[in-house]
Amino acid sequence: EDQVTQSPEALRLQEGESSSLNCSYTVSGLRGLFWYRQDPGKGPEFLFTLYSAGEEKEKERLKATLTKKESFLHITAPKPEDSATYLCAVLPAGSGNTGKLIFGQGTTLQVKP
Amino acid sequence: GAGVSQSPRYKVTKRGQDVALRCDPISGHVSLYWYRQALGQGPEFLTYFNYEAQQDKSGLPNDRFSAERPEGSISTLTIQRTEQRDSAMYRCASSLGTSGGTGNEQFFGPGTRLTVL
Numbered sequence: 001e002d003q004v005t006q007s008p009e010a011l012r013l014q015e016g017e018s019s020s021l022n023c024s025y026t027v028s029g030l031r032g033l034f035w036y037r038q039d040p041g042k043g044p045e046f047l048f049t050l051y052s053a054g055e056e057k058e059k060e061r062l063k064a065t066l067t068k069k070e071s072f073l074h075i076t077a078p079k080p081e082d083s084a085t086y087l088c089a090v091l092p093a094g095s096g097n098t099g100k101l102i103f104g105q106g107t108t109l110q111v112k113p
Numbered sequence: 114g115a116g117v118s119q120s121p122r123y124k125v126t127k128r129g130q131d132v133a134l135r136c137d138p139i140s141g142h143v144s145l146y147w148y149r150q151a152l153g154q155g156p157e158f159l160t161y162f163n164y165e166a167q168q169d170k171s172g173l174p175n176d177r178f179s180a181e182r183p184e185g186s187i188s189t190l191t192i193q194r195t196e197q198r199d200s201a202m203y204r205c206a207s208s209l210g211t212s213g214g215t216g217n218e219q220f221f222g223p224g225t226r227l228t229v230l
Contacts, residue, residue, distance in 0.1 A: 004155075031213040034218065044156065049218055091217065097209060101148075103155025105153070
């Protein structure tokens with residue numbers, strides 16, 4: 001069964017304190033792994049897509065990496081405005097051509113000034 | 114350009130009533146998805162359209178749930194004879210395509226919060 005697990009569930013950081021969020025996945029072949037940011041009361045906002053092990057993507061203070069079993073979202077010198085829930089999702093090869101994403105439960109990040 | 118829009122943003126209904134939730138995808142996006150999101154959880158897939166064709170409805174919980182996209186643009190998710198357990202945030206997403214590579218990123222709307230009393 002395709003499954004995505006994110007850890008930790010919640011993370012509190014001081015402004016400037018770098019850390020990483022983990023997304024572990026079990027799928028029958030991976031067509032893509034997606035990271036989203038979700039602010040309270042809003043829909044998920046697309047951040048990155050990763051397709052193969054070893055791939056990396058960066059955007060401002062965020063960097064996403066991918067291995068064959070997990071992905072990390074590294075946050076460098078975070079600011080309070082980075083506070084949000086970060087969602088990881090996989091697109092399994094077994095999903096045919098439907099684009100059906102399987103999401104993890106998310107990591108809620110709070111960055112204190 | 115405009116993002117994915119959904120209406121209504123909030124819907125309160127009584128148990129047993131039918132509800133219709135609307136999604137207007139990003140212009141030019143051929144793929145449209147419906148998800149349901151419980152508080153503190155990631156979205157859970159319900160159904161998928163490629164243009165007007167419903168190609169995957171494996172996530173619909175039961176036959177009270179149905180969806181259509183008759184002209185390949187706006188979609189409606191209908192829940193008949195609503196029950197309290199149907200209360201949730203219903204989210205719509207759209208993408209250029211699904212074939213892999215650039216273009217299958219899904220962009221989400223703000224959602225419709227459904228409350229069944």
